[in-house]
Amino acid sequence: MRKLLILIAVATVATVVGTQYGWRYALAPLLGIAIWSWATATMRSFLNHGQTGVAAVSEIEVLEPEDRTMFWCEECGTEVLLLVRGSGIPPRHCATRMHERAEIIT
Numbered sequence: 001m002r003k004l005l006i007l008i009a010v011a012t013v014a015t016v017v018g019t020q021y022g023w024r025y026a027l028a029p030l031l032g033i034a035i036w037s038w039a040t041a042t043m044r045s046f047l048n049h050g051q052t053g054v055a056a057v058s059e060i061e062v063l064e065p066e067d068r069t070m071f072w073c074e075e076c077g078t079e080v081l082l083l084v085r086g087s088g089i090p091p092r093h094c095a096t097r098m099h100e101r102a103e104i105i106t
């Protein structure tokens with residue numbers, strides 16, 4: 001109800017300003033308000049997305065010390081020890097996917 005009253009008031013003022021001084025003086029502030037609303041809503045969605053990302057971090061699998069997963073690069077021989085598994089996609093090195101090697105330490 002409140003938004004409807006604001007919309008009626010804005011339409012009335014815009015009509016009066018538009019007929020008296022020209023429609024560009026009525027439409028320019030409305031366009032500015034629309035752009036400002038869009039920009040603030042976009043920034044707010046970025047903040048909400050960040051909170052979603054934090055929630056997703058809690059779902060990351062922390063490996064047990066007995067499981068030792070290594071990735072190695074067949075081009076240069078670099079080895080990487082995996083401590084926290086974020087996704088199932090192996091990392092890249094020397095522009096190729098690294099190979100996974102899992103070891104169980106007893």
Ligand SMILES: [Zn+2]
Pocket residue numbers: 073074075076077078093094
């Ligand atoms: Zn490499």
